[in-house]
Amino acid sequence: xxxxxxxxxxxxxxxxxxxxxxxxxxxxxxxxxxxxxxxxxxxxxxxxxxxxxxxxxxxxxxxxxxxxxxxxxxxxxxxxxxxxxxxxxxxxxxxxxxxxxxxxxxxxxxxxxxxxxxxxxxxxxxxxxxxxxxxxxxxxxxxxxxxxxxxxxxxxxxxxxxxxxxxxxxxxxxxxxxxxxxxxxxxxxxxxxxxxxxxxxxxxxxxxxxxxxxxxxxxxxxxxxxxxxxxxxxxxxxxxxxxxxxxxxxxxxxxxxxxxxxxxxxxxx
Numbered sequence: 141x142x143x144x145x146x147x148x149x150x151x152x153x154x155x156x157x158x159x160x161x162x163x164x165x166x167x168x169x170x171x172x173x174x175x176x177x178x179x180x181x182x183x184x185x186x187x188x189x190x191x192x193x194x195x196x197x198x199x200x201x202x203x204x205x206x207x208x209x210x211x212x213x214x215x216x217x218x219x220x221x222x223x224x225x226x227x228x229x230x231x232x233x234x235x236x237x238x239x240x241x242x243x244x245x246x247x248x249x250x251x252x253x254x255x256x257x258x259x260x261x262x263x264x265x266x267x268x269x270x271x272x273x274x275x276x277x278x279x280x281x282x283x284x285x286x287x288x289x290x291x292x293x294x295x296x297x298x299x300x301x302x303x304x305x306x307x308x309x310x311x312x313x314x315x316x317x318x319x320x321x322x323x324x325x326x327x328x329x330x331x332x333x334x335x336x337x338x339x340x341x342x343x344x345x346x347x348x349x350x351x352x353x354x355x356x357x358x359x360x361x362x363x364x365x366x367x368x369x370x371x372x373x374x375x376x377x378x379x380x381x382x383x384x385x386x387x388x389x390x391x392x393x394x395x396x397x398x399x400x401x402x403x404x405x406x407x408x409x
Contacts, residue, residue, distance in 0.1 A: 151188050151202035160203070162212070165219075169203065179220040181255040183267055184213055195220075196255075217258060217265040222251040224260075225312050228283070231259045231266055231304035232297075245283065250306055250316065257293075257320075259304060266304075271327060272296045272390045275397050276320040283307055291316055294397070296390050327391050328398075329374045338399050340367055344377065345388055345396045 143163045150158040150169060160169040167174050174197045181196040192204040193213055205212050227250045232240050248261030257273070259266040274294040281290050291306040291313050306316065333341070336357060343353050354364055368386050371377035376392035379385070388396065 146205070146208060148206070149190070149192075149204040151190075151192070151204075155188060155190060155204065160205075162215070169201075172201070174201075176216065176219040177221050179216065181253060182213070182216055182220050183256075184209070214262070214265050217251075217260055217267075218249075220253060222253045222258070224249040224251045225308060225316065227312070228307040229259045229261075229304060230281075230307075231264070232302045233305045234303035236300055237303075245307070250308070252319065268293075268295045268304075269390075270323050273320065273324060273327075274301060274390060274393045276317055276324065278313075278317070279305065281305055281307075289313070293320070296393060299387070301393070324394060328394060329376060329391065331370075331374055333395070337367055337370075340364070341371070341376075341388070341392060341396055342399055344386060345393065350385055 143161065145159060145161050147157055148160045148169065149155045152170075158169050160167060165176055167176070174195070178197045179195050181194075183194050185192060185194050185202075187194065187202045190204050191209065192202045193209065193216070195201050195203070195216065226248075228245050228247055229250060230243055230245050233243055234240065246259075246261035246264060248259065248264070251258035251260050256267045256269050258268070272295045274296060275292075276294075277292050279290050279292040280287050282288075283290070288307055289310070291308070293304045293306065295302050295304070306313070308316070336359070339357065340353060343356070348356070350361070350364060350368075353359075354361060365384055368377065368379075368384050371386060371392065372379060374391075375389060376395060377386040377388050380387050
């Protein structure tokens with residue numbers, strides 16, 4: 141991108157118009173000059189009632205670029221501080237376990253920042269926060285009429301479980317799997333769960349409400365609330381209603397996938 145001058149809005153206690161100069165390696169707005177290599181996180185978000193770009197360089201800045209927003213977001217996504225690996229990716233490949241009909245393999249990068257991983261191509265800049273990653277594994281998919289080993293990554297997008305695939309050389313695949321598994325291990329609570337707690341986690345994940353859980357498991361509201369409090373304190377769930385209903389956080393989804401594996405593995409011997 142050649143040096144570009146434009147008027148944007150910067151949030152400082154309220155939205156204020158500001159001139160922004162975007163160069164090859166840095167951007168200037170107000171009294172700030174930010175080197176792209178010092179931007180550690182970036183996302184399209186809504187803040188102060190406006191769709192904007194949040195960029196983190198020491199602190200968070202919120203900038204709204206109007207009709208140039210997507211173009212600037214794409215440029216920044218390719219230039220922020222990250223480790224990039226040349227790959228082919230398919231994202232989203234599955235949504236809630238169902239094949240996404242119009243999704244196609246893209247040539248681009250798998251990019252890793254302090255707070256997220258990215259699927260980057262000229263058409264797509266998909267940010268997946270590290271705490272939204274559910275699981276990582278190898279899979280075999282047909283690519284160009286040949287079976288190929290790919291990296292399979294499940295992650296939450298809102299409340300939906302998305303699966304994305306990455307096709308890359310074996311050495312890159314091993315490196316990415318090791319890195320992502322370390323992230324998942326760090327996120328896993330060290331707490332052990334009782335059989336009834338595992339049942340409750342799985343029921344919450346599948347959308348069963350509190351009253352039904354009490355009825356199916358034969359427990360009191362007080363007992364269920366104590367278990368819910370434990371889940372919330374561990375960061376694997378959050379309260380969503382006054383009559384205590386909870387929904388799982390990405391950490392909680394990881395635990396449910398572990399429970400499912402355990403149950404599946406137990407029957408196979």
